[in-house]
Amino acid sequence: MDHLHNYLLHLADNALILGHRNSEWCGHGPVLEQDIALTNISLDLLGQARYFYQYAASRAGAGVTEDSLAYLRDTREFKNFLVLELPDSDWGFTVLRQYLFSQYQYLLYEKLVDASDQEIAAIAEKSLKEVAYHVRWSKEWVIRLGDGTTESRKKMIASWNILKDYVGEFFIASDEEKMLTESNMAVDPVTLREKWISLVNPVFEEATLEFRLQKWTQQGGRQGMHTEHLGYLLAEMQYMQRTYPGMEW
Amino acid sequence: MLNHVNIFYYGDIPDAGGSASENNKNNFAEVNWPLWEVFIRSKQGLDHKHVGSLHAADAAMAIENARDVYTRRMEGVSIWVVRSEDIHASNPDESGMLYEPANDKVYRHPTFYNIPDSITHM
Structure with a gap:
């Protein structure tokens, strides 16, 4: 498959995997209002994933559909960032991960709006408003919990101690990104790093959390080298299509 | 009990x-969290209508919660929230004294005028 196909899958997988993780909170949120808020975000992400999968499927041709891309690929074929597949330990982890990713995704889509590929530009433009709200919602929670009670603060620090090993992966350019950036079909993520830090830093400050982005990072999601958690996630998410191939409802 | x-x-x-x-x-x-009453304006030019209530820690969260709970199906373009405890209500037990005296005063309705044909939308 070509570079653009891989890039589209990467964009779609990010949205799908985080959307699925968030959807696991459905019915388990701390309060009804936040349960609905996070479910809304899940649905936004699922919608974004669908657009990218549909575009990838239309280019790939015979036999490939948005469903086959989402439900019939195995772990090694998924190209999402590792951080998005990590299981949720608590609400603090969920909102902090959402904030760190949404802030990255916002900067990315903001650039993709000007991509030379019309489809990608259109999807980015539509998604940008959704992501702007994700940033606002999650940022609010990071500040509340970081600068909250002793307990909430402890959990936020513990969450960051896990997440800090993963978020650096956002800013490593993959082979296809390097190739596609030349024709302005993708964004070189390295160029987003400084801006991202300058936006995240004050939020951590307000949340009284210490923020330092280390050089070393976990990586490999783009190449299909995932954590053990993705297999369990896919087993649950893909169960229906794998057990009853081609089923519709 | x-x-x-x-x-x-x-x-x-x-x-x-x-x-x-x-x-x-x-x-x-x-x-x-304290309870908040939510008012939504459905489109430009119409007034805010009470749509329900929700829990939130403060006004900012109340507005975000209202957005997520009450505007998911394109219901609104504007949100008001107010702490439920700040709403003062009339007592239902006093409804006789408060409202029944108006029952026999139909002349307060502007229905005894002949409207000129040139006036429409009345």
């Missing part, structure tokens, strides 16, 4: 056995 009733709140159901009722009763104000 209601001591035998176990009160559970959303997301606060104990894993196994036990009852959260004592805890919840004693710390109701501490463990629950």
